[in-house]
Amino acid sequence: MIDLAKNLATAPRRTKASVIRELLKFTNKPGVISFAGGLPDPELFPYDFVAGAVKEIMAKKGRVALQYGPTDGLPEFKEEFVKFLQKHEGVSVKPANIIVTTASQQALDIVGRLFIDASDPVLVEMPSYMGGLQVFKSYGADFVGVRMDDEGIMTDDLEERLQWLKKQDEHYKFLYLVPDFQNPSGVTLSEERRRRVIKLSEEYNIAVVEDSPYRQVRFEGSAPKMIYRLDKETHNTDNIISLFTFSKTFAPGLRIGVIVAHEQIIKKMEILKQSLDLCSSSLNQLIAAEFLRSGHFEKHIALVKKVYKTKKDTMLAALEKYMPEGVTWTRPEGGLFLWVKLPESMSADDMFEDAIRENVAYVIGSAFHCDGSGKNTMRLNFSYATPADIDEGIKRLATAVKKRLVLK
């Protein structure tokens, strides 16, 4: 065979296998309760709706569903999504502000491909979503990490980084944020800081990528406005690029996501997507359009919120009950994840094998840090396991933690 070591281009040499996907192999061990993945609860998927919708689509729109579609997405889907944004987010956009993607991950690839050349700085949260770090790295991004607290990314820290980058004449292009129930931390960016982010975006002429896959899964508290909307209401920079997906509010198996941005940005993305995969599945876009049109979205999301809230509360209660002193965690108002901090001296990386021995799994927090820090942190998913397994799994995790504490 050709010599791969000699023949591979730069991109594959820069693209590292996802730590999560590697960890998931361990978590398949029988008996392991896994908080490692980010899978929606399959008990809740709307199976009957999909079967019925496809029957109807084949009868009435089969020629659209099974044919190639426009690269930027089917008009039938875009129209429904425009209405959805208006109704649920108070955001007014035109179909020309929208491009359909193969869920969020392709949206991140398109953003990376559009903006990043090797050694361009990309501003990210610390911690940040691993799938974003992975694909931006494949384009050669130099990450500039910005610290977070309970209100999300620290905007003073952000401004400092931007000042420094500007002074160095660095070619920074965008800030990547997961503002709602962040993956991995579960933290939501406060409205005040959202305003500050927009102001900094204007001042430093930098795009803001608002990646919000969980926003609609809010169980409690009240939602700050989308950054995209706040921008329209305040500075109107048009610098905001918002990413949506149906993976958490409907079904990841459809691979349908959306990018919302200024028309000129969408046009550039459309040309990129031509070369990436021509278009996303017409059938799946029509299923998603019908999900929105028929009101099944509202019904489904109500169910998801109810079930995930119970699971989240179960996990919080179990953490309270079992974890030793010195361990802290976030209290997300929505989403799929919470974030645990062990005492500074402990390493969640080292503890991973102990946890597997106790038959429980998590994702190591360092994998979400662009600088490899966060060794004492871990991400826990609460959407997939049953409440009984959540209680038992946290108990096991606490056992692993306590054993390590005694060893010290």
Add this chain to the structure above:
Amino acid sequence: MIDLAKNLATAPRRTKASVIRELLKFTNKPGVISFAGGLPDPELFPYDFVAGAVKEIMAKKGRVALQYGPTDGLPEFKEEFVKFLQKHEGVSVKPANIIVTTASQQALDIVGRLFIDASDPVLVEMPSYMGGLQVFKSYGADFVGVRMDDEGIMTDDLEERLQWLKKQDEHYKFLYLVPDFQNPSGVTLSEERRRRVIKLSEEYNIAVVEDSPYRQVRFEGSAPKMIYRLDKETHNTDNIISLFTFSKTFAPGLRIGVIVAHEQIIKKMEILKQSLDLCSSSLNQLIAAEFLRSGHFEKHIALVKKVYKTKKDTMLAALEKYMPEGVTWTRPEGGLFLWVKLPESMSADDMFEDAIRENVAYVIGSAFHCDGSGKNTMRLNFSYATPADIDEGIKRLATAVKKRLVLK
């Protein structure tokens, strides 16, 4: 808004909008008979099968269909595809030799991303598939065109190019071929030349990308063996990367394709695909698996072949009837396209507007030539229009040609 001229990375600046997708805008003019697209005949899509299959999948495998799947594809689909390859192509592979893609275009993107750095030479046929040229260019490929005749790529010419590249110490990595009923020319690579390509692949240590979206749509004549299979039977170089798609043999709206290659190459591709879109639609993979398993593939392809043969014969008869002397065309034994050559002195580029005025459309041949040559050529699609429209459309096209000839 941020200054796009300043902020775009290299890739979008290298990625040009597809000429076909631009031309298609003109062809939407009412009354135009279009031979420009490459759409399958929507009359033939298996609508009832899809509705029935999804109902069954939701009942029995809904949890797989609506959930995330493995990046390399669902085992359920891969198993069926392995059987399909064995039965229809006499090719024995393991699931580890397969990765599922968002149809052929994503496969081409993955190949480009795996191998091409800026200024790497990529060997292509002249003419070659535009979607391949587009995505390889986006990675900065320097194309080296190899001439074709009625037996496909000219292997003497190929050897000459390879010798020259080697002498220049150029970092060439792969040869890109559409060996069966090529898009755009309709020509099939002879078995003798396939053997020669494999020998050259071994000698010059170069991968061969066998992109074959139409291979199963053969109406007449006998099929030379797949290059992938011939390699196994002769040199066993393991240098062959074969691309399949269900877009022409089932439905493009599913966006399901497959790459077959050595396990080590597939492993590298899997890591790339993680960052591109995590995985392809589980639902659509299960629909395709059921299409193969149930035998609907064979039934459907028999129908497609029958209808497309009639359409192809209608187009050939119309060309014979209407075209003036000096115009020649290929006689494909399958696929969706044929290739027309006007007299050397004529330009199909210039004639395009005349044709639209006569209410008929085609794709200019120069768009398929990496060096912009082939001005006197055009691609005609025969799968989409009805036989009556094919006859009328060719009549109109001949009128446009004759008017130009008189003008000279």
